Amino acid sequence: EVKLVESGGGLVQPGRSLKLSCAASGFSFNDYWMGWVRQAPGKGLEWIGEINQDSSTINYTPSLKDKFTISRDNAQNTLYLQMSKLGSEDTAIYYCARETTEGISYYFDYWGQGVMVTVSS
Amino acid sequence: DTVLTQSPALAVSPGERVTISCRASESVSTLMHWYQQKPGQQPKLLIYLASNLESGVPARFSGSGSGTDFTLTIDPVEADDTATYYCQQSWNDPTFGGGTKLELK
Numbered sequence: 405e406v407k408l409v410e411s412g413g414g415l416v417q418p419g420r421s422l423k424l425s426c427a428a429s430g431f432s433f434n435d436y437w438m439g440w441v442r443q444a445p446g447k448g449l450e451w452i453g454e455i456n457q458d459s460s461t462i463n464y465t466p467s468l469k470d471k472f473t474i475s476r477d478n479a480q481n482t483l484y485l486q487m488s489k490l491g492s493e494d495t496a497i498y499y500c501a502r503e504t505t506e507g508i509s510y511y512f513d514y515w516g517q518g519v520m521v522t523v524s525s
Numbered sequence: 526d527t528v529l530t531q532s533p534a535l536a537v538s539p540g541e542r543v544t545i546s547c548r549a550s551e552s553v554s555t556l557m558h559w560y561q562q563k564p565g566q567q568p569k570l571l572i573y574l575a576s577n578l579e580s581g582v583p584a585r586f587s588g589s590g591s592g593t594d595f596t597l598t599i600d601p602v603e604a605d606d607t608a609t610y611y612c613q614q615s616w617n618d619p620t621f622g623g624g625t626k627l628e629l630k
Contacts, residue, residue: 449621515567
């Protein structure tokens, strides 16, 4: 069974940093691209970025490229999201998701349950 | 960015057929996918590449379209289908539609 479990969320003060983790199991982690998606309270889904199997390619949505860093540890089957200079606009549920590729396309076929990040003083 | 536009909400009665639309601001070929999100849960993949049913998803769900106009159809609708439905394109950097909240009368 594919499982993705996020952790590391919580309440953080504006301007501070936070690192999220996503523990993967039930599949060969190092065979897949992985991504992060967030959802502000009561809002829709926003793609943050993605990382390929060997970390040689990492893509971000342009508005978050200078604030967020995606990484992975294939030995630990874990995906990470390092977030810096956090502001209230970063308050959201953060999901990790597995990407499955079909030709030139990909989609998110498994999602974690999400972890809440609240940025407030 | 490719902008995806969805109607915000729909209300239907159980047993009816419902179509949820998604319009892209530019052609995305058939690189469109659909997700269901129930309250308090993570999104779940329903349809990939416009018309392919994800394994384990009931055959009541179907998808169609290409280019800029796409449709998710549920026929017949059941009470358990109450959720928000999102389209997502992968022609370029992924973007999601704003979601369509489906309510049952």
